[in-house]
Amino acid sequence: MSGHKLSMKAVILAGGSGSRLWPMSRQQLPKQFLCLEGNQTLLEATISRLSPMVKRSDVVVVTSEAHATGEAFEALEGLQTILEPIGRNTAPAIALAAAWQMDFAGGDAVMLVLPADHLIKDVKAFQKCLVIARKAAEEDILVTFGIQPTRPDTGFGYIQTEGNADVRQVLRFAEKPDEATAERFLSEGGYYWNSGMFVWQASVILSEIEKHLPDLWAVLASIRAQWLQEPWQEVVRHRFAEMSSISIDYGIMEKSDKVRLVPADIGWSDVGSWDAVYDISHKDADGNVVNGEVLSLNCSNTLLRGSSRLLAAAGLEDIIAVETPDAILLCRRGESQSVREIVDAVKVRGGGEHFEHVTVKRPWGSYTVLDDKASGYKIKRIEVRPGSSLSLQSHQHRSEHWVVVSGVATVLRGDETFTVKKNESTYIPIGKKHRLENRSNMALQMIEVQVGDYLGEDDIERFEDSYGRVK
Amino acid sequence: MSGHKLSMKAVILAGGSGSRLWPMSRQQLPKQFLCLEGNQTLLEATISRLSPMVKRSDVVVVTSEAHATGEAFEALEGLQTILEPIGRNTAPAIALAAAWQMDFAGGDAVMLVLPADHLIKDVKAFQKCLVIARKAAEEDILVTFGIQPTRPDTGFGYIQTEGNADVRQVLRFAEKPDEATAERFLSEGGYYWNSGMFVWQASVILSEIEKHLPDLWAVLASIRAQWLQEPWQEVVRHRFAEMSSISIDYGIMEKSDKVRLVPADIGWSDVGSWDAVYDISHKDADGNVVNGEVLSLNCSNTLLRGSSRLLAAAGLEDIIAVETPDAILLCRRGESQSVREIVDAVKVRGGGEHFEHVTVKRPWGSYTVLDDKASGYKIKRIEVRPGSSLSLQSHQHRSEHWVVVSGVATVLRGDETFTVKKNESTYIPIGKKHRLENRSNMALQMIEVQVGDYLGEDDIERFEDSYGRVK
Numbered sequence: 001m002s003g004h005k006l007s008m009k010a011v012i013l014a015g016g017s018g019s020r021l022w023p024m025s026r027q028q029l030p031k032q033f034l035c036l037e038g039n040q041t042l043l044e045a046t047i048s049r050l051s052p053m054v055k056r057s058d059v060v061v062v063t064s065e066a067h068a069t070g071e072a073f074e075a076l077e078g079l080q081t082i083l084e085p086i087g088r089n090t091a092p093a094i095a096l097a098a099a100w101q102m103d104f105a106g107g108d109a110v111m112l113v114l115p116a117d118h119l120i121k122d123v124k125a126f127q128k129c130l131v132i133a134r135k136a137a138e139e140d141i142l143v144t145f146g147i148q149p150t151r152p153d154t155g156f157g158y159i160q161t162e163g164n165a166d167v168r169q170v171l172r173f174a175e176k177p178d179e180a181t182a183e184r185f186l187s188e189g190g191y192y193w194n195s196g197m198f199v200w201q202a203s204v205i206l207s208e209i210e211k212h213l214p215d216l217w218a219v220l221a222s223i224r225a226q227w228l229q230e231p232w233q234e235v236v237r238h239r240f241a242e243m244s245s246i247s248i249d250y251g252i253m254e255k256s257d258k259v260r261l262v263p264a265d266i267g268w269s270d271v272g273s274w275d276a277v278y279d280i281s282h283k284d285a286d287g288n289v290v291n292g293e294v295l296s297l298n299c300s301n302t303l304l305r306g307s308s309r310l311l312a313a314a315g316l317e318d319i320i321a322v323e324t325p326d327a328i329l330l331c332r333r334g335e336s337q338s339v340r341e342i343v344d345a346v347k348v349r350g351g352g353e354h355f356e357h358v359t360v361k362r363p364w365g366s367y368t369v370l371d372d373k374a375s376g377y378k379i380k381r382i383e384v385r386p387g388s389s390l391s392l393q394s395h396q397h398r399s400e401h402w403v404v405v406s407g408v409a410t411v412l413r414g415d416e417t418f419t420v421k422k423n424e425s426t427y428i429p430i431g432k433k434h435r436l437e438n439r440s441n442m443a444l445q446m447i448e449v450q451v452g453d454y455l456g457e458d459d460i461e462r463f464e465d466s467y468g469r470v471k
Numbered sequence: 472m473s474g475h476k477l478s479m480k481a482v483i484l485a486g487g488s489g490s491r492l493w494p495m496s497r498q499q500l501p502k503q504f505l506c507l508e509g510n511q512t513l514l515e516a517t518i519s520r521l522s523p524m525v526k527r528s529d530v531v532v533v534t535s536e537a538h539a540t541g542e543a544f545e546a547l548e549g550l551q552t553i554l555e556p557i558g559r560n561t562a563p564a565i566a567l568a569a570a571w572q573m574d575f576a577g578g579d580a581v582m583l584v585l586p587a588d589h590l591i592k593d594v595k596a597f598q599k600c601l602v603i604a605r606k607a608a609e610e611d612i613l614v615t616f617g618i619q620p621t622r623p624d625t626g627f628g629y630i631q632t633e634g635n636a637d638v639r640q641v642l643r644f645a646e647k648p649d650e651a652t653a654e655r656f657l658s659e660g661g662y663y664w665n666s667g668m669f670v671w672q673a674s675v676i677l678s679e680i681e682k683h684l685p686d687l688w689a690v691l692a693s694i695r696a697q698w699l700q701e702p703w704q705e706v707v708r709h710r711f712a713e714m715s716s717i718s719i720d721y722g723i724m725e726k727s728d729k730v731r732l733v734p735a736d737i738g739w740s741d742v743g744s745w746d747a748v749y750d751i752s753h754k755d756a757d758g759n760v761v762n763g764e765v766l767s768l769n770c771s772n773t774l775l776r777g778s779s780r781l782l783a784a785a786g787l788e789d790i791i792a793v794e795t796p797d798a799i800l801l802c803r804r805g806e807s808q809s810v811r812e813i814v815d816a817v818k819v820r821g822g823g824e825h826f827e828h829v830t831v832k833r834p835w836g837s838y839t840v841l842d843d844k845a846s847g848y849k850i851k852r853i854e855v856r857p858g859s860s861l862s863l864q865s866h867q868h869r870s871e872h873w874v875v876v877s878g879v880a881t882v883l884r885g886d887e888t889f890t891v892k893k894n895e896s897t898y899i900p901i902g903k904k905h906r907l908e909n910r911s912n913m914a915l916q917m918i919e920v921q922v923g924d925y926l927g928e929d930d931i932e933r934f935e936d937s938y939g940r941v942k
Contacts, residue, residue: 023783295813295816295817295820297809297812297813297816298806298809308844309796309797309798309799310797310798310799310817310820310822310824311798311799311801312494312798312799312800312801312813312816312817313800313801313802314800314801314802314803314806314807314809314810314812314813315802315803315806315809316790316801316802316803317803319787319790319801321799321801323799325780326780326781327780327781327782327783328780328781328782328783328792328794328799329783329784329785330782330783330784330785330787330790330792330801331784331785331786331787332785332786332787332788335769335785335786336785338768338769338785338786339785341768341785342766342768342783342785345766345768345783346766346781346783349766349781351764351781353781370841370842370850371841371852373779374876374916376876376877376893377876377877377916377918379841379850379852379918381842381850399894401874401896401918403872403920403922405845405847405848405920405922406847406848422847422922423870423922425872425896425898425920427896445845445848447848447850447920449874449876449896449918451874451876451893451894
C-alpha cells in the first residue's frame, strides 16, 4: 500500500526488568509498565506514537512470561505478544520476532524495532525519521537511529559516522566511554548515541543473523521447523533458552556492512534514571518537578513525587524524593545512578521492597497488603474485575475472613456456592477448597483478614485456574 | 527531713501542644509525650531525673484536659495531675499548682517548676544545681536556672547577671534578641538563656503573685475559697478560664526583687526543633543520626528517621527526613524552623495530618487506621487493654465487621452478650447499641471493617463510658 512493496510492522522489546526507577519500578513491574506522565504506560506511549504509520494490530511485544502472567498483565492486555521464558538479550528476541513475522504474520515486512521504555517528545520528527528509515530498509539497509549527544554521557554507547546524508555511513560502534573519551566524541562531532531503535526488513536481518550468528541461526531454524508442526507459543516456551544471550549491537550491528545511521533529533530520553526523569519533566518556576500529594516550601530544582501519603518538603535544593506505600527514596540530584546500589541493599535486607509493590496486579484484578507487620494475621484489600475469578484453591496454614465492601462476590466453599453482597461477610476455614468469583459487571472490592501461623503467598494449592497457573 | 524545714515538690508543666517536631509531634500528642530516645517519653525522663531528690509521688503534672482524656492518657497514667480546661500560659498554671500544694498537698514546700519537654544530659550537674537552688529558695528567693549560651541563638530569652556567685544577682530579662544583639550578649558575657525552670517556696511565689498580679490573685483566692467546699477538679474545670493568660517571666520574674539566677551547666536542650534533635543526638562517623528502618548510602550530617516503612537515602548532605505512616517531612538542616509553616499549610490542606497520628491512643487502648482513602468503607486495627472496655455506643451511618486476631473479645450487642475468640468474627448492624470489652488478662487485637456512607469519628452516640466521655 501507499507505494510500498512491504508493509511495516513493529517489534517492541519489553523484557527488561530495570531497577533504576526504584521505588516506582520494581522487579515485577519495571518501567515500561509504569505511567511516568499522565495515564499512559511507557509501553502504551511507544505504541501510540507509531500511529498511523504502524497500526496497533501490526505491533508485537516481546516480553517475559513472568511479566505477562504477573503484574504487567493489564498493560499487555489486547496486545500480540511473544513471551520469552527467560531473558536472552536483544539478538535472540529480534531473531525470533523476525522469524515469527515471516512464518505467522504475513511474511516479509519492514520491521521497526523499539525498546518499550523510551520517551520521545517530538513525535512528528520521529515519524519523519521513520519515513527515511523505511525507504532505506527497503534497499536492504539495516538502519539504526542515532541521537545527537547533548552532553558527554558515559551511560550510552556511541556510533561514529561520516558525512551529512540523511542515511549516514557508520565508521564504528564505541562501547560506553569514560568521561574524557565522551568529551572527545562531542568535540570531534559525528558521534551519535546508540538508541537501540532499528529498522530493517525481516528477511534482511535474518540473513545477517545466518551470516554473523550461525549458532543462533541453527537453533532458530530448528525452532521454525518445529513450530510449523506444534503451537508456536509452546515451542518458544520450551526451546528459547537454547539460544545464547547476545546483543544485536554486538552480534550484528558492529559486524554487518549493511548498517547505516539515521540521525534522530526527536526529543529522545531513555528515562534511565530519576535524573533523566527530572530532565524531561515539566518544571515550575523554581525548577521543581512535583507530582502527587506534595507540600513544598522554598524548594528549588527538586523532584518530589508523592503517591499515598503527604510528602512535606522545606528548603530543599537538588533533591529527588519518591514516595511509595512501602518505600521512600531520597537522593541528591546527579546521583540517581546510586539507586542500583540502593536496590541491591534492599534485596539483601530481605523486606521484598525491590520485588513488588504493596498493590500487586493479578490477571483477575489486584490485591493490596494493608497490614503484614504483625505475626498471626495479615490484611489485604482484594479487587476482582467483572467476570473474573481467582483460582480454586486451599491453604494449609491460614483461615480467611472476607468482608465485601462493594460489588457482589460469588463464593465457592467446599460443596456450597453462595453470594456475598456489600456489607456481608464470610469465612474460609483452613484447608477448605474455595474460589472467589465476580460474576457481576461491576468491580468487587473485599477486605480479607487472614489468620494463621504462616501467612506467606506460597501457602496456596491451586486446583483450577483461568490463567494457566496450575502446576 | 534531711535538715530541711520544707519538703521538696515538683510541678511539671505539660500543657504545650508544639508542632515543631511534626510529623512526630501532633496537636494531640505533642513532644512531651514522645519518646525521642529509647522508651521514655520526655515527660517521664523529666520525672526520672528528679529521683531521689523528689519522689514520683511528690510530682504534680499540669496539663490540658484534652491531653489527659486523649492520646496522652497512657503517658499520664499513675501521675497526679492538675487539668487545665484551656491553655492560659505559665503564670495561672503555676499559681494554681502553688495554691493546690498549700491546700491539698501538705502545705508549704519548696516547689521545683519544670517544663515537661526539655532534655538534660548531665543529671548529676542538674541535681547539684537543685541543691543550691533549694537552699536559696529556703531563704525566700525565686530561683531561675540560667543556661550558659553556646551560640547566639535568637530563639531564647536571655537573662543578664552580675558576679560569679552560685546564686547570682539578676540585672535584667531580655526578650528573644535579633542576631546582632545575641552576638553582643555572648561577647559581653554574664548573659544566660532563660530555661523556664524555677525553684521557690509555694508561699513565696504566691505572695509575689498577690503583689504583682493582683487580678490573677483575686481569681485564685475565689477559686481557693470554692474548692474547700467542692471537688477541686470541678472548680478548676469551671473557673480556670477566668484567669488571664500571662507568662510567669513577664508577670513575676521581670518585676520581683527576690529573683536570683543559678547558672546551670547541665547539658540542656529545649529540643525545640529537628535541628535541636540533631544536635543532641548520637551521630555515626559521617555525622548521621539514624533511627528506624533506614538504608543510607554515602550520606553525611543527616537526620534520618523511619518508622513504618523503608527510608532509602543516597548521597544526602545536611538533610532532615522524618517518616511517619501518613506524612513525611524533608527539610534542609538549619531550616527546621520552617516546620511551623509546613504545619500551618498541612492544617489548611485539611488532611488532618497535623492533628493526630494514624495510630490514635485512647484510654482503653488504641486504634490504627489502615485504610480510609476509599469511600464506602474504612479499616481499623483496634487494640484493647486487659480489663478495659470501649463505651456503650451506636452509630447511625455505619455497620461494623469485627474479626478478632488475638485475645478474646466480650461483645455486648443489643440484649446479647457473647465472646468472640481469635479467628472468629461478628457483626454490628447500623443503629445497634454495642460495647467491646476485653475481660481477659491479655491484649485484644481486632480488625474492624466499617461499611457505610459516612465514616467520620463523630458518628458515635455514647450511652455509658468508663472515661467520662458521655456528654
